Amino acid sequence: MSLEDIKYTFFAECADQMSELETGLHEIQSDGPDMDTVNAVFRAVHSIKGGAGAFGFNALVSFAHVFENALDVIRNDLSQVNEARMDLLMRSVDVLSDIIEAERSSTEPGDSSELAGELETAFGLSAAGEEDDGEEAMADFAPVMIDLGDLDLGDAPSGHAYRISFAPHTSLYLKGHDPLKFIRELSELGTVTTTCDLDGLPKLSEMSPDESYLKWTFVVETEKTQDDIDAVFEWVDGECDLSIEKEGVDADGEEANLDDFLNMIGEEPAGEDAAPLLAEEDDFGQEITSAEPDELLSDAGEPSPVEAPAAETPEVSEEPSNQSFSEAGENVDASAGQKQEKKEIKKPSQTIRVESEKVDRLINLMGELVINQAMLAERIGQAGFGSAAPTVLALNELQNLTREIQSGVMAIRAQPVKPVFLRMSRVIREVCAATGKKALLTLEGENTEVDTTVIEGLSDPLTHMIRNAVDHGIEDPEKRIAKGKPAQGTVHLSAYHSSGRIVIEIQDDGAGINREKVLEKAIEKGIVSRDQKLSDDDIDNLIFAPGFSTADAITDVSGRGVGMDVVRQSIQALGGRVNISSKPGEGSLFSMTLPLTLAVLDGMIVKEAGQTLVLPVSAVLETATIKPGDVYTIGNSNRVVKMRNTLIPIIDVGRQLGFSEMRSDYTKGTILVVEGGKDGMGAFLVDSIEGQQQVVIKSLETNYQRVPSIAAATILGNGQIALILDVDHIVSNLVTEPAGNIIEAMAG
Amino acid sequence: MNETEKTQAVDRQEHIAFRVGEQEFCVEITSTREIRGWSQATRIPHSPDYIIGVINLRGSVLPIMDLSARLSMGFSDPSERHVIIVVKVDEQVMGLLVDSVSDILDVGPDDVRAVPERGLSTEKEMFSRVIVFEDRIISEISLEAIMPEVELKAA
Numbered sequence: 031m032s033l034e035d036i037k038y039t040f041f042a043e044c045a046d047q048m049s050e051l052e053t054g055l056h057e058i059q060s061d062g063p064d065m066d067t068v069n070a071v072f073r074a075v076h077s078i079k080g081g082a083g084a085f086g087f088n089a090l091v092s093f094a095h096v097f098e099n100a101l102d103v104i105r106n107d108l109s110q111v112n113e114a115r116m117d118l119l120m121r122s123v124d125v126l127s128d129i130i131e132a133e134r135s136s137t138e139p140g141d142s143s144e145l146a147g148e149l150e151t152a153f154g155l156s157a158a159g160e161e162d163d164g165e166e167a168m169a170d171f172a173p174v175m176i177d178l179g180d181l182d183l184g185d186a187p188s189g190h191a192y193r194i195s196f197a198p199h200t201s202l203y204l205k206g207h208d209p210l211k212f213i214r215e216l217s218e219l220g221t222v223t224t225t226c227d228l229d230g231l232p233k234l235s236e237m238s239p240d241e242s243y244l245k246w247t248f249v250v251e252t253e254k255t256q257d258d259i260d261a262v263f264e265w266v267d268g269e270c271d272l273s274i275e276k277e278g279v280d281a282d283g284e285e286a287n288l289d290d291f292l293n294m295i296g297e298e299p300a301g302e303d304a305a306p307l308l309a310e311e312d313d314f315g316q317e318i319t320s321a322e323p324d325e326l327l328s329d330a331g332e333p334s335p336v337e338a339p340a341a342e343t344p345e346v347s348e349e350p351s352n353q354s355f356s357e358a359g360e361n362v363d364a365s366a367g368q369k370q371e372k373k374e375i376k377k378p379s380q381t382i383r384v385e386s387e388k389v390d391r392l393i394n395l396m397g398e399l400v401i402n403q404a405m406l407a408e409r410i411g412q413a414g415f416g417s418a419a420p421t422v423l424a425l426n427e428l429q430n431l432t433r434e435i436q437s438g439v440m441a442i443r444a445q446p447v448k449p450v451f452l453r454m455s456r457v458i459r460e461v462c463a464a465t466g467k468k469a470l471l472t473l474e475g476e477n478t479e480v481d482t483t484v485i486e487g488l489s490d491p492l493t494h495m496i497r498n499a500v501d502h503g504i505e506d507p508e509k510r511i512a513k514g515k516p517a518q519g520t521v522h523l524s525a526y527h528s529s530g531r532i533v534i535e536i537q538d539d540g541a542g543i544n545r546e547k548v549l550e551k552a553i554e555k556g557i558v559s560r561d562q563k564l565s566d567d568d569i570d571n572l573i574f575a576p577g578f579s580t581a582d583a584i585t586d587v588s589g590r591g592v593g594m595d596v597v598r599q600s601i602q603a604l605g606g607r608v609n610i611s612s613k614p615g616e617g618s619l620f621s622m623t624l625p626l627t628l629a630v631l632d633g634m635i636v637k638e639a640g641q642t643l644v645l646p647v648s649a650v651l652e653t654a655t656i657k658p659g660d661v662y663t664i665g666n667s668n669r670v671v672k673m674r675n676t677l678i679p680i681i682d683v684g685r686q687l688g689f690s691e692m693r694s695d696y697t698k699g700t701i702l703v704v705e706g707g708k709d710g711m712g713a714f715l716v717d718s719i720e721g722q723q724q725v726v727i728k729s730l731e732t733n734y735q736r737v738p739s740i741a742a743a744t745i746l747g748n749g750q751i752a753l754i755l756d757v758d759h760i761v762s763n764l765v766t767e768p769a770g771n772i773i774e775a776m777a778g
Numbered sequence: 779m780n781e782t783e784k785t786q787a788v789d790r791q792e793h794i795a796f797r798v799g800e801q802e803f804c805v806e807i808t809s810t811r812e813i814r815g816w817s818q819a820t821r822i823p824h825s826p827d828y829i830i831g832v833i834n835l836r837g838s839v840l841p842i843m844d845l846s847a848r849l850s851m852g853f854s855d856p857s858e859r860h861v862i863i864v865v866k867v868d869e870q871v872m873g874l875l876v877d878s879v880s881d882i883l884d885v886g887p888d889d890v891r892a893v894p895e896r897g898l899s900t901e902k903e904m905f906s907r908v909i910v911f912e913d914r915i916i917s918e919i920s921l922e923a924i925m926p927e928v929e930l931k932a933a
Contacts, residue, residue, distance in 0.1 A: 398837055641821060687823035730822075733871045734832070734841040735926065738824050743832060743839045751820040751832050751839055 040081045041134050047074040052452040063108040072101045089139040090129050096146040100153040191277035197245040202269035215262045220252030396439045397726035404747030444479040451476045461500040469500050474524035480532045481627040487604045491597040503540030536620040543612040545569045570610045574598045635720040639684035642752040649757040651703045661696050671713050678713045704757045712761040795881040798846045802916045811864040842873040867921045
C-alpha cells in the first residue's frame, strides 16, 4: 500500500466521519442533545483529527482540535447546548469539510483561525490547554478503529485485574510487531504478571523459524478501564487470538453455548437480551449489531482481518459482551476469540467497502443475464412447449431467480439519500448568510434508498431548488413576523418510495409563488401570450420554462443564469419528473419523482410502424382498444379519445417519431393511456401490445447522442435493439403545439 | 533495427480500404475495432438521414452510418452483402456501412497526396488526404468530420 493509497483511505474515512458528524449535529438540532449522539459527533471529529495528524495536515489538525474541544464542553454538560453554539458548530462543519477538501486536492486550506477563535470564545476554551493535548492527537492516529479510551463515560469500575490471553499469529510478526511492546505498554497501565505458554512449542527439529508458537497470559492489575487495555492491542486486531477477561467477575447469569450464541447474533431480537449484560461494564461496545441475513455481502464481515482463520465457522463479527463471550469462547474456538476485541460503534449493520466499478461490472453482467434469459425464453417459446412443460417451468424458476438476483445486486448499489440531504443543510446556511434570511432545514425519510447513479444526479437540481426555496420562497424575517409567521422559515426535505419510484419533496413555508408576477414575466419574455387562459397550476409551472427568472435583481444566490428549466432538464435526464404546487402566503411544494435505478425498468413492449418500442410500465395507466364512437376530431388534425368523460389527446406514436404517416383509421390500433408529467395524460396509439418484460437500460448517448422523444435503448430477447420512449417528452411536445392547447382547454 | 528502418516503420501506416459505390476509401487501421456483417438495425427517430439506426454489438448500442449517404453518393440498400466497419472516434464507437472491404494498405509518406483544392464540393472536408497506391486512388476518410454534427445534439 503506497502512501497515496493510505491517504485515499483516510479521505474516504473522512467522508464517512463527516457524514456521521453532520447527521449527529442535525439530530441534536432537531431532537435536542443526547449523550450518544454527542459522543458520536465527538468521535467523528476526533478520528478526523487523529488521521490528519498522521499525515501532517496541520491546518486540519488544529481546527479539528478546537472543534473537538468545543464538542467536549457539550459532552461534559449537555445543557451547554444553545442555538448560537449549534449554529457555530454547523458552520464549523462546513469549514472542516472545506479544509478536508483542500487537503485532499493538495491546495492551500482557507484561513480557519477566525472561526476557531469564535469557537474558543463561545465555548470558553482556553488556548493554553490545547498545546499538550495537541501532541497526543498527533500520536493516536486512528481513522478506522476509533480510540474508545476517550469515550469512557466515567462509570467504569476501577481497580480491577484483567486476564489477557494473547496468542500472536505469524502475521503479527510479519508486520513488525513485537510482543514485548505490548508487555511494556501494559505495564504502564498497572502491575503486570506475565506467563509465557510454551505448550505450543514443537521439537527443535520440527520447528520452523517463521512460525509463531508462543502464547502469553498477562494479568494486569490496573485502575484503568478495559478500553485502555483494548487500546494497547488496537493495532494487532486480527493478527492474534486475544481474549480479555475481568478477573473475579462471575458470568454465571448465562449459560451460553455455541448454538445460543450464534442464534443470538444472527437474530435481531435476541440482541436485546444480551444488551443489559454489558451495559454495566462498557457503554460503547454494547451496540449489538447483527448482519441482516438477506444482505448479500454482509457475511463477509469487516475487511480488516488479514488472516482470518474463521473460514469454517460463520464469520462472527460482533460479540454481545465480553463476559458472555468468554464463556462461549471455550466452545467457539480461538478464531472467534481473536475478534472479541473488535469494537462496534453505533452502526446499524456491518459494511464493507467495495470499489464502485466492481459493482457496476456486476450490474452490467446482470443486465447481460437478463437479456440472455429473454433470448432463452423466446427460443423456448418458439419451440412450442406447453405452459406446464418441465422446460417452461424450469424457465419460470430461472426467471424468478434472476429477478431476485437482480434486486439483490441493485440493493448493493442502493444508497440512502442522506448524504445529499445533509449537504443541503449547508446550502441553506450559505443562502441564509448571503440573503440575511433565516431558514431551517428539516429532513424526513433521509434513509430512503435509491441507486447511486440517481443520487449522483440528484445533488445539482436539489441544490438549485433549495437555493430557490430560500431565495425566492422564504421571506425576510421582518416580513415573516409581520405576517405572523416565525422569523425563521422552514424548508422541509423529504423522501419516500411510491409505486416503484422515489419521491422527493421540498416544502417551504414561504410566500408561495407570486402568480401575477410570474405571469407578467412570462408574457414579457414571450413564453406565453397575453390572451392565453392559464390555470393557477399552469402559471406555477411556468417557472420551469426556459429562460425564466423572476428575481427583480439577479441575486448572488440563485440568479446564476440557469433557471428552473435546467432543474427540470436534469431531472428528466434521470427519467424523472418535477411538479410544483403553491399556495400564496403559505409556501410552495416542489415534488419530484425519480426511478429507483437507471439500470433496469419494467417495460411494456409494443409494436408500431414495424418497430418494436418500449414504454415504462410505471407511466402506463391503462390500455384499451378504441371504439369508433369514442374518437373526436378537434380542428384540423387533433384527435381526442373520450374515456370515462375525460378527453385525452391521441398521440400517433409512429407519426410522432417520424416512422410513418398519420393513420387514417384510428380504431385499428391499441391505445395506452400514459401519465406524462405536468402535461397530463396522453393516449399513445400503437399497432399492438406485445407484452411486459423487464428490460435493461442502455444509453444511446455513449456512442451516439441524446435523441428527442427517446429515453434510452434496450436489447430484446431476439438480440434486436428496441427504443424506450420518453413518455413525458412526447406528451409535452404534443401539447406545446398551439392547437394542443385547445384540447387541453377542453379536457380541463 | 537501425535508425532508418525505425523511422520508416513509424512513417508507414496501415489502412483498411473499402468500396462504396464505384470508389475506394480507407481509414487508418488503428481507428478500426472490427469488421462485421450487416444485421437489421433499429431506426432512430429525429436522426439525420445517413444514420440507418442502431444495432446490438455484444450488449452495447452501436449506431450505423450509411457512408454512401453521408458522402452524398446516394442511399444504400443494406443487404447481407454489405459490411460494417466498426470505428472508434474519440470515445464514440460507430459502424460504417460500406459495400465491401477490399484491402489492407501499407501506406508510406510517398503515397500520400493532399486533397485537391478544386473540383470537390462541401464533401472535401470529409477527406483528410488522398492515397495513390499503385494505380488506385483511395480517399482517406476523416472520421472526426463525418461524425454527426454537434448541432443535432441540441435538437
